[in-house]
């Protein structure tokens with residue numbers, strides 16, 4: 116087993132005007148490659164802050180994050196962006212698809228940012244097709260966001276986040292806005308990615324069914340981890 120993500124004693128204080136808002140109060144976490152982990156806890160307890168720190172979208176006030184051995188916190192902005200692009204896929208509850216591009220165009224754009232999967236210019240049509248198939252979007256490839264339902268848009272956003280097969284997928288309430296059917300498709304997708312490609316998944320969720328699919332559940336309260344669940348071997 117290889118540790119792919121290590122967080123050491125993270126704190127985050129937001130400054131709002133002259134007021135300090137402590138959002139994280141010392142969080143440490145080790146994640147092994149191929150783990151599927153849920154983060155749960157009441158609104159405002161610091162879940163999103165933690166996920167943003169782990170993905171290098173925010174910098175911690177104190178503490179250290181290692182991604183596959185690379186120190187994200189000590190990195191320059193350019194280096195941090197580079198680590199993020201090589202290793203991490205983000206799935207947010209609100210998705211920002213490019214409105215003028217089709218579903219396929221949005222995926223290609225994500226591939227382009229990486230310079231094309233496996234160094235192929237223009238991305239990897241096989242991977243693109245595979246991910247669209249897994250998310251049941253094959254017949255929507257040429258649709259623009261406004262020609263898609265909310266659930267379909269969220270699935271395109273998910274496809275975009277995973278099309279390059281990042282080692283780590285960070286998802287912030289990925290089923291939060293979805294109906295049962297769309298949630299099932301999305302969760303099935305995560306399981307496939309985790310099982311078939313050994314991708315590490317860290318998912319914030321309020322959905323007990325989603326959490327039940329994870330091999331470890333972490334509970335947060337008031338900026339801290341209160342119950343690090345056991346790792347389940349399968």
Ligand SMILES: Nc1ncnc2c1ncn2[C@@H]1O[C@H](COP(=O)(O)OP(=O)(O)O)[C@@H](O)[C@H]1O
Nearest residue numbers: 129131136138157158159160161162163164165
């Ligand atoms: N950009 C910000 N500026 C100031 N305070 C923030 C900001 N983002 C989050 N917070 C505060 O930090 C705490 C944790 O927020 P968040 O990480 O979003 O929690 P969760 O995702 O668990 O709901 C909350 O008190 C929230 O109000």
Ligand SMILES: [Mg+2]
Nearest residue numbers: 162163164287
């Ligand atoms: Mg949140």
